[in-house]
Amino acid sequence: MRIKHHLPVALLSATAATFSINVQAEEPIQPIQPVKEINLALAELGKKLYFDPRLSKSGFISCNSCHNLSMGGTDNLKTSIGDKWQQGPINSPTVLNSSLNVAQFWDGRAADLKEQAGGPIANPGEMASSHTLAVDVIASIPGYVREFTLVFGGEEVSIDRITDAIAEFEKTLVTPNSRFDQWLLGDANAISQYEQEGYELFKSSGCVACHNGEAVGGNSFQKMGLVEPYQTNNEVEGRAAVTGKDADRFTFKVPTLRNVEMTYPYFHDGEAETLTEATDIMGRLQLGRKFSDDENAKIVAFLKTLTGDQPQFLMPILPPSVDATPRPQPFD
Amino acid sequence: MRIKHHLPVALLSATAATFSINVQAEEPIQPIQPVKEINLALAELGKKLYFDPRLSKSGFISCNSCHNLSMGGTDNLKTSIGDKWQQGPINSPTVLNSSLNVAQFWDGRAADLKEQAGGPIANPGEMASSHTLAVDVIASIPGYVREFTLVFGGEEVSIDRITDAIAEFEKTLVTPNSRFDQWLLGDANAISQYEQEGYELFKSSGCVACHNGEAVGGNSFQKMGLVEPYQTNNEVEGRAAVTGKDADRFTFKVPTLRNVEMTYPYFHDGEAETLTEATDIMGRLQLGRKFSDDENAKIVAFLKTLTGDQPQFLMPILPPSVDATPRPQPFD
């Protein structure tokens, strides 16, 4: 099998699940760990900024517009809607568990969440503001300035502090306690026999080679269309845009499969509408294997056990603008 | 003074505030009453629907897009952004305390919240869906069907039930406990001497004739530009669109002044950016009175005491679509 050369063989040989409480050590997927070492005041400020459409030129688009925390941290659109209803180039990945990613964006061009968060604010196709304008807006709002002073010990508002706070909030967005994790942690009844058979197939057929670890993905870059090329009209070229290497064309960060039931549609172009379709394509294109309907359904059933506890928090109340706050420019 | 003929004289003669605990009985403004008789499960379902962009054609716009509960129940834009970034005709009024309104919309064309809620879903300039499509979407989602069954005792999803639920949620969106209400309820120190002077001016100059009651407005239709005509490029004609009477041209539902600090910009066309400007215009156009800077500032200070406790609730988690759910159509 040609594919094996590309895959971490150790993972493929992971032994079948047992029901002992030590099972997790032997499994290629680990339970999501609870968040630790969160600066709560910083995260609380970051939550406000994450929900604040005043970081966009129009005053209409916030991070939550495209990474809606009511909907699995995505917009559930093929490609996103940006400033002035511009059609985005790529599917919006979930922010849930994004702190576990090896890097941010489909092509990994941002090292971490803090570096990432500066991007969309100034991206003309997304929030269409600028760092200067965003800072001016936030710095004009007394309610924010007080909170910056409390959190940072000084009233200066900078893009550095804004992205720091957003990243800290995003670190809280993990989804532990999925039924699959309960099973990993020893509750043999947390998933059904059928779902467990799906997991066995997910392991034995080789999916875990790329989708593994705490986030069931997110920790490596892999070619889309390894065995058979992927057909798409989408023009994005993947990791090659970052490395400049031709070999990295059509290589993408492997998406996390945590909460994948909620993050439809699938793939970087959003062209797969259902998990059934995505699983079928993955089998054929990445593994050279055509699953039967029954096998496919089992894998999909397993994937749905990866939906964890969604972040539960109070909707933030944003401090109001004042007379001096620069006004949104939605129509010019 | 010509204006007096148009005003409920009894209100204008309200006596000056005293500090007794019985003060509220004598005042033209009453404290917001806590919500009673809420069907919690119905409101919880309504909260989900209120936040669900799948009620729109694009899958991108929810009630909360234009009535953002993080921002005083408005979008803080002059006029709203609708489907495909269409520029709306009129400023989005707050949904906070809207259950206290005599009728809904600036021109009062909907009798109540339930009747109102059907409007934006099918309005091509707002959510651009249809009642049939909205019902099909919701009815396809098992998580919703279960909740409809629980709440209504039957799994049928209809626009009637959808708007019932949204209206019940909106009934919870009252904002009691403003500093002004604390003062009305007997805490003499809840507002400053300066703010109290603003309130005295608000009463003595005649604002309370139109802005009175629990919501400090919302309970009558009045001409905009009673003494002096209002100049605007906005083409909306007001209540005449409902009654067909020429005399009702430029008559609007008097907006609530509760949380008015958060509901900028002001007036049906959103042309007044600040409370200072709105107060100046109201004085001149409705009362034929030009306030000094000091008087204006006092009234504005009083208006800011009307910001109440904002609704605090957990961000809803929406049940995911399934394979059969009609997909959003953002770009066609």
Ligand code: HEC
């Ligand atoms: C207009 C839509 C839109 C807005 C607004 C937006 N994003 Fe994104 N976001 C995207 C898209 C699309 C991508 C994928 C881009 C790519 O990979 O090239 C993305 C990628 C990300 C990622 C990387 C996730 C991963 O797994 O690689 C994070 C984290 C993120 N966004 C957070 C934010 C934050 C924080 C904000 C606000 C400051 C924000 N986004 C605003 C659409 C949006």
Ligand code: HEC
């Ligand atoms: C060789 C690496 C590799 C293997 C093996 C692999 N995947 Fe993937 N998977 C990827 C990459 C890369 C993507 C992103 C592709 C894209 O978006 O263009 C992806 C995307 C997905 C998605 C869509 C996730 C999303 O949010 O868009 C699903 C579902 C998925 N894989 C399931 C599977 C299943 C099931 C298997 C086994 C049958 C499998 N994968 C095998 C690398 C792999």
Ligand code: HEC
């Ligand atoms: C695209 C923006 C937009 C969307 C989406 C939207 N609204 Fe509105 N809403 C408005 C505007 C603008 C008005 C004023 C229209 C008028 O008076 O003619 C309004 C009026 C209202 C009013 C009347 C308030 C008052 O004081 O008269 C209520 C209540 C309301 N909307 C609730 C909702 C609900 C519930 C939804 C979702 C089902 C919703 N809105 C969706 C923009 C929007």
Ligand code: HEC
């Ligand atoms: C004769 C009735 C009347 C009187 C008297 C009156 N108002 Fe108004 N007020 C209205 C109407 C009607 C509107 C809505 C006008 C529009 O949007 O075109 C309004 C709007 C406002 C607004 C903007 C609210 C918003 O959310 O857009 C403020 C602030 C306000 N009034 C304050 C005052 C003050 C202060 C006074 C006294 C100086 C006053 N009003 C006197 C009827 C009145």
Ligand SMILES: [Ca+2]
């Ligand atoms: Ca997706």
Ligand SMILES: [Ca+2]
């Ligand atoms: Ca307004």
